[in-house]
Amino acid sequence: MSRERLVVIGGDAAGLSAASQARRLRPSEDLEIVVLEQGPEISYSACGIPYWIGGLVSDRDRLLARTPAEFAAKDITIRADTRAEGIDLAAGEVVAAGDERLGYDNLVVATGGRPLRPKVPGLDADGVYGVHRLADGADIRAAIAAGATRAVVLGGGYIGLEMAEVLQTRGLHVTVVLADPLPMAQLDDDMGERVCAAMCDMGIDVQTGQPVREIEVDADGSVRAVRTDTGSYLADLVVLGLGMGPEVALAREAGLQLGATGAIDVRQTQRSRSHPEVFAAGDCSQTLHRLTGEAIHVALGTHANKQGRVAGSVIGGRPARFAGVLGTAMTKVGDLEVARTGLCTTQAEDGGYDFRTELIESSTRAGYYPGASPIHVKLITERGSGVLLGAQVVGGPGSGKRIDVFATAIWAGMTAEELSGSDLSYAPPFSPTYDPVVVAARVASRVEHG
Amino acid sequence: MSRERLVVIGGDAAGLSAASQARRLRPSEDLEIVVLEQGPEISYSACGIPYWIGGLVSDRDRLLARTPAEFAAKDITIRADTRAEGIDLAAGEVVAAGDERLGYDNLVVATGGRPLRPKVPGLDADGVYGVHRLADGADIRAAIAAGATRAVVLGGGYIGLEMAEVLQTRGLHVTVVLADPLPMAQLDDDMGERVCAAMCDMGIDVQTGQPVREIEVDADGSVRAVRTDTGSYLADLVVLGLGMGPEVALAREAGLQLGATGAIDVRQTQRSRSHPEVFAAGDCSQTLHRLTGEAIHVALGTHANKQGRVAGSVIGGRPARFAGVLGTAMTKVGDLEVARTGLCTTQAEDGGYDFRTELIESSTRAGYYPGASPIHVKLITERGSGVLLGAQVVGGPGSGKRIDVFATAIWAGMTAEELSGSDLSYAPPFSPTYDPVVVAARVASRVEHG
Numbered sequence: 087m088s089r090e091r092l093v094v095i096g097g098d099a100a101g102l103s104a105a106s107q108a109r110r111l112r113p114s115e116d117l118e119i120v121v122l123e124q125g126p127e128i129s130y131s132a133c134g135i136p137y138w139i140g141g142l143v144s145d146r147d148r149l150l151a152r153t154p155a156e157f158a159a160k161d162i163t164i165r166a167d168t169r170a171e172g173i174d175l176a177a178g179e180v181v182a183a184g185d186e187r188l189g190y191d192n193l194v195v196a197t198g199g200r201p202l203r204p205k206v207p208g209l210d211a212d213g214v215y216g217v218h219r220l221a222d223g224a225d226i227r228a229a230i231a232a233g234a235t236r237a238v239v240l241g242g243g244y245i246g247l248e249m250a251e252v253l254q255t256r257g258l259h260v261t262v263v264l265a266d267p268l269p270m271a272q273l274d275d276d277m278g279e280r281v282c283a284a285m286c287d288m289g290i291d292v293q294t295g296q297p298v299r300e301i302e303v304d305a306d307g308s309v310r311a312v313r314t315d316t317g318s319y320l321a322d323l324v325v326l327g328l329g330m331g332p333e334v335a336l337a338r339e340a341g342l343q344l345g346a347t348g349a350i351d352v353r354q355t356q357r358s359r360s361h362p363e364v365f366a367a368g369d370c371s372q373t374l375h376r377l378t379g380e381a382i383h384v385a386l387g388t389h390a391n392k393q394g395r396v397a398g399s400v401i402g403g404r405p406a407r408f409a410g411v412l413g414t415a416m417t418k419v420g421d422l423e424v425a426r427t428g429l430c431t432t433q434a435e436d437g438g439y440d441f442r443t444e445l446i447e448s449s450t451r452a453g454y455y456p457g458a459s460p461i462h463v464k465l466i467t468e469r470g471s472g473v474l475l476g477a478q479v480v481g482g483p484g485s486g487k488r489i490d491v492f493a494t495a496i497w498a499g500m501t502a503e504e505l506s507g508s509d510l511s512y513a514p515p516f517s518p519t520y521d522p523v524v525v526a527a528r529v530a531s532r533v534e535h536g
Numbered sequence: 537m538s539r540e541r542l543v544v545i546g547g548d549a550a551g552l553s554a555a556s557q558a559r560r561l562r563p564s565e566d567l568e569i570v571v572l573e574q575g576p577e578i579s580y581s582a583c584g585i586p587y588w589i590g591g592l593v594s595d596r597d598r599l600l601a602r603t604p605a606e607f608a609a610k611d612i613t614i615r616a617d618t619r620a621e622g623i624d625l626a627a628g629e630v631v632a633a634g635d636e637r638l639g640y641d642n643l644v645v646a647t648g649g650r651p652l653r654p655k656v657p658g659l660d661a662d663g664v665y666g667v668h669r670l671a672d673g674a675d676i677r678a679a680i681a682a683g684a685t686r687a688v689v690l691g692g693g694y695i696g697l698e699m700a701e702v703l704q705t706r707g708l709h710v711t712v713v714l715a716d717p718l719p720m721a722q723l724d725d726d727m728g729e730r731v732c733a734a735m736c737d738m739g740i741d742v743q744t745g746q747p748v749r750e751i752e753v754d755a756d757g758s759v760r761a762v763r764t765d766t767g768s769y770l771a772d773l774v775v776l777g778l779g780m781g782p783e784v785a786l787a788r789e790a791g792l793q794l795g796a797t798g799a800i801d802v803r804q805t806q807r808s809r810s811h812p813e814v815f816a817a818g819d820c821s822q823t824l825h826r827l828t829g830e831a832i833h834v835a836l837g838t839h840a841n842k843q844g845r846v847a848g849s850v851i852g853g854r855p856a857r858f859a860g861v862l863g864t865a866m867t868k869v870g871d872l873e874v875a876r877t878g879l880c881t882t883q884a885e886d887g888g889y890d891f892r893t894e895l896i897e898s899s900t901r902a903g904y905y906p907g908a909s910p911i912h913v914k915l916i917t918e919r920g921s922g923v924l925l926g927a928q929v930v931g932g933p934g935s936g937k938r939i940d941v942f943a944t945a946i947w948a949g950m951t952a953e954e955l956s957g958s959d960l961s962y963a964p965p966f967s968p969t970y971d972p973v974v975v976a977a978r979v980a981s982r983v984e985h986g
Contacts, residue, residue, distance in 0.1 A: 099969070133964050134904055148904035244963075376959070387969045388962040409957035416961035425961055454584055454598035487934065490941045490960045490973065497958040498948035507859035508947040509826070510940045511866035511875055512838040513694075514583050519549070519837045523940065 090117050090191040092401060093180050095170045095336065097123030098130065099387050100368025101196030102152070103394030104401070105162050111402025114161040121162060122182060124169040127220055128154060133387055135223040136245070139230075140252025146220060173340035175361055192363055192401045195337055195350060196394060199330035199369030199385040204240065208301030213309035214324045217245050226323065230256050234322035237261070238312040240298055242269030244417045246327025247281070250290050251419055253325070260290050261319045262327075263312055265297040270424060272415065273478050274431045276445060277424075277464055280480045284422040293319065330385035332370045345372040347383035354407035356397040365401065367393035376410035376497070377428060377475065378437050384411055414493045416486045421459075423486030427493040428476030429466055440469045444530045448522035450484040452514035461485040463526040465492075465502065472501035472534040477526070484516065491523045502530035540567050542851060543630050543640040545620045545786065547573030548580065549837045550818025551646030552602070553844030554851070555612050561852025564611040571612060572632060574619040577670055578604060583837055585673040586695070589680075590702025596670060620647075623790035625811055642813055642851045645787055645800060646844060649780035649819030649835040654690065658751030663759035664774045667695050676773065680706050684772035687711070688762040690748055692719030694867045696777025697731070700740050701869055703775070710740050711769045712777075713762055715747040720874060722865065723928050724881045726895060727874075727914055730930045734872040743769065780835035782820045795822040797833040804857035806847040815851065817843035826860035826947070827878060827925065828887050834861055864943045866936045871909075873936030877943040878926030879916055890919040894980045898972035900934040902964035911935040913976040915942075915952065922951040922984040927976070934966065941973045952980035 092108055094101040105119050121128070129152040137143045154164040165182075172181035173195075179187045201216035203209055213229060216222050230253075237253045239246050242264040254260045262269065262285065268278035269285065269292065285292050296314035301324060304310045311318045332349035334342075343360035345351035350366035351359045354374065358364040368390030372381045389411055399406035416425035434441045444465050451458040459482025466476035477492035479485050495505045506527035512519055520528070542558055544551040555569050571578070579602040587593045604614040615632075622631040623643065630638045651666035653659055663679065666672050680703075687703045689696050692714040704710045712719065712735065718728035719735065719742065735742050746764035751774060754760045761768045782799035784792075793810035795801035800816035801809045804824065808814040818840030822831045839861055849856035866875040884891045894915050901908035909932025916926035927942035929935050945955045956977035962969055970978070 131902065131904070131964070131969075133962075133969075134902060137905060137964060142906050143904045386962065388960075391969055392957075410959075412959040414959040414961045416963045416966060418963070418965055423966075427959065427961070452581065452584060454581070454593045455587060456592050484934075484937065486963075487937060487961065487966055488940070490938070490971065491944050493959050493961065494941050494944045494950075494955070495948065497954070498945070498950055500944075500948055504947070505944065507842075509860075509862040509864040509877065509943050510838075511864045511877070511937065511943065512583075512836065513866045513868070513936075514581070514587060515868055516866060516873075516937055519581075519583075519841055521940065 089115065091189060092117055092119045092192045092194065093188055093190040094119070094121040094194040094196060095180065096196030096198055096368070097121050097128035097164060097166065098196070098198060099390035100394035101194060102129055102157070103391045104194045104196065104365065104367055104398040105157070106160070107395045107398025108401045109160050109162055111399065111404055119162045120188065121157070121164050122168045122170050122180065123164065123166045125219060126167055128164055128166060130220050131387070132218060135217050135220065136248040136252045138223050139226050140255045146223070149220065170336060173336060175340050175342070175364070178363070192365065194397050195342070195364060195366040195370060196368045197333045197336055197370045200333045201326040202328040202331050203326060204298050204328065206298050206300050208303045208309070211301055211303040211309045212307050213322060214301060214326070216326045217249060226325070229323045230258065235259060236320050236322050237325060238263055238319050238321035239325045239327045240312070241327035241329065242266065243271065243327060243329050244415060245329070247417055247419045249325045249327050250285065254288065254290060261293060262290055263293045263296055263298060263314060263319060265295070267295050272413070272426055272430060273424070274464060277462065277478045277480050280462060281419060281422065281424055284419055288420045293317065330369060332383055334370055337366065337370065342366070345381050347372050347381060349383045351381070355400045356393050356408060357400070365397040367397045373408065374410040376412055384413060386415070412493055412496055414489060416489060418486065421482055422480065423483065424480050425486040425489035426478045427489050428474070428496045430476055430478065431466065434466055434475055439475060441466050441475055442469050442530065442533060444526065444533060446522070446526045446529050448525045449518050450482050451516060452518050455514045457483070459483065461522050463522050465526045465530045467502050467530045467534065472503055472531060474500055474502055474505065488523050502527045502534065506531045539565060540641040541639060542567055542569045542642045542644065543638055544569070544571040544644040544646060545630065546646030546648055546818070547571050547578035547614060547616065548646070548648060549840035550844035551644060552579055552607070553841045554644045554646065554815065554817055554848040555607070556610070557845045557848025558851045559610050559612055561849065561854055569612045570638065571607070571614050572618045572620050572630065573614065573616045575669060576617055578614055578616060580670055581837070582668060585667050585670065586698040586702045588673050589676050590705045596673070599670065620786060623786060625790050625792070625814070628813070642815065644847050645792070645814060645816040645820060646818045647783040647786055647820045650783045651776040652778040652781050653776060654748050654778065656748050656750050658753045658759070661751055661753040661759045662757050663772060664751060664776070666776045667699060676775070679773045680708065685709060686770050686772050687775060688713055688769050688771040689775045689777045690762070691777035691779065692716065693721065693777060693779050694865060695779070697867055697869045699775045699777050700735065704738065704740060711743060712740055713743045713746055713748060713764060713769060715745070717745050722863070722876055722880060723874070724914060727912065727928045727930050730912060731869060731872065731874055734869055738870045743767065780819060782833055784820055787816065787820065792816070795831050797822050797831060799833045801831070805850045806843050806858060807850070815847035817847045823858065824860040826862055834863060836865070862943055862946055864939060866939060868936065871932055872930065873933065874930050875936040875939035876928045877939050878924070878946045880926055880928065881916065884916055884925055889925060891916050891925055892919050892980065892983060894976065894983060896972070896976045896979050898975045899968050900932050901966060902968050905964045907933070909933065911972050913972050915976045915980045917952050917980045917984065922953055922981060924950055924952055924955065938973050952977045952984065956981045
């Protein structure tokens, strides 16, 4: 039995999950595993960077989940600060810095994502930051320490909201500038309005419907303001919160097939559709929407971990497939928790579904229990069948994680009526007698059944 | 069309839900609705009484959900302070106080539950209280105001735990005496031990494995101590936290069929098995365990509301059935949240299931996020199929409501593997990259699939 080699490009969630899972299934004498990471750190939580900036996480190293030593102990070779410069698919080799050629039997491309950048003048100015690598977090912290008082956040998605909140916590005046009419474009307007109102109540300056036209730059090359058609917003620092695109430069150049989303096109085994000995996982790859069956791109650590594990399983000889996503997501702004799963109204329309929407207001706890606060739940169900298609939740503490009940019900193909009958927990500190999930399901069911 | 009459015995969750639903479906000219309530109040939250005692709810009236006037506006006659003395099933009449005979076309028996009482001397002493009616709450509050400093709580179930906590909050020394080896008998021992440890850490004196032998009474007829085989525990007040049995004196005397649990035997329409023109709902009736198919008795406001609504629907001419329960339940003791659904190990054994158990420890939030605390999840799955049978959760804030995801998955018949693939929400303030639900499901799935 000749020893094979697995090369992994990218030392974060997807790549390391693939490496670990492959190692669990195949011992060192059977499989050599080499992970190339272009940056200095591996296994860091990009999702935690806003909280480090905000001071909720005091020590940068707390964002590092696992160390190179832990991988070394499993005989997984980690080569940090080693950039993959190219992939020679025909030869089965990765070209690393210094023209080193590293042959592989299997390759996992886990190059991750990159912050979306508007194509406007001035974007390369000093003081414009992504929220992607630990170095970004360090830069933003340094800018605050150096006296930045005004921040403009571009975009009102998850990263935008989180960054707006933590920068405000750090005492900066925060303006959020977005092209969309409301923050959280993945929500319906009537839910997004609640998020927008909460942000304004917190004192965040939200400027909607304004595509960025220019980053105005001082003579010294540092950012001075963000200009839209409507106004110019002073900024000592600008944060890119426009979402993450797939980082596919290497894959594209090599000739790996990309999908319509621009991300690497993979099967549910995470195998490249064009080159089955190559796998892709995480933010650089496409994924399957479980309801619509369409290929989408979602950058999220959870999926990256799971997809990496699937790739590692298949490479390890154990059948596995990634079961798809519902687009479940959650965040908070101040005390307002925001979550969604499945299809929103726009997606349901685009998908050609015949559907209903119902919006209910309930309470996070028994009305008489201290800390009870309003929760709004919006459900989207298929007309005729009552099958659950999507849910959105906006409300006080304890609201957001209720999305997981809907995500599970949608995953299982349940109808609103079935969910309304289910036996969810009740105790006054945690829910009204009927949990808001059940209230929403019942209303949707009643509308369906007359 | 002659006008029919619906009589409802019991003016709380089940009875009022039945009355309201029947009224929604049948107008006044078609159906007269009369609700008899023996006590002075209707529509009160028995579950809220501990929190009123604890001072978390300042005003007793906040525990009253709806007023007689609201029912009057819907032409539902509420007769409070009116005790039903008997039911003449042959004549179709309820006998009320003063020998008033009230004919019915349909009857809903919603007489509720009653606190279980150990058969020991002294139980009728002054200072022994249930936690059932608002008057009980007022009595316990009065006893505290009068200077009670030592409380003994009999039983370590939900009511026992809640009462122990609130009495301690009020400054009393609290001893919990239970016959079982651990509190929360609906949990497996390894989970109950965590609850027990948390109670002890709070300074609650937990005395396990000690059936009560006697309530020792002072010369003036007031309680002095609770005696077991092991010790005698001083008490100014004693709280019955042994659970709720069905209140079926009226039903039994009338000749309505009772089930093996001692509660009224009903079909899934909530119709009495022996007298189809009579319905029973709520704590006085049996219910169906969705997994085992067995009749069980569970006293819980959520089920009472749903069952009452089913009875009201059927009486109103709209087909309905109660879909059963999983025994989902939740509470907290201090900061420790405790929840369970489906079968515990003992129930799975008794049911003859071939099953596995897996216990995992995870974190309520991303490990680096402030307030992250341990969460333990135990799963019971069917060997061979991996179908989820039961789940138990014990952990810090944010743990408990995760039980609803398991309850939904069990309701839908999902396997651990299916649940482990599902798309649950992730954000650092609310969960690790893999939610503890997914971690538990994955471990159970991995064990099943090797």
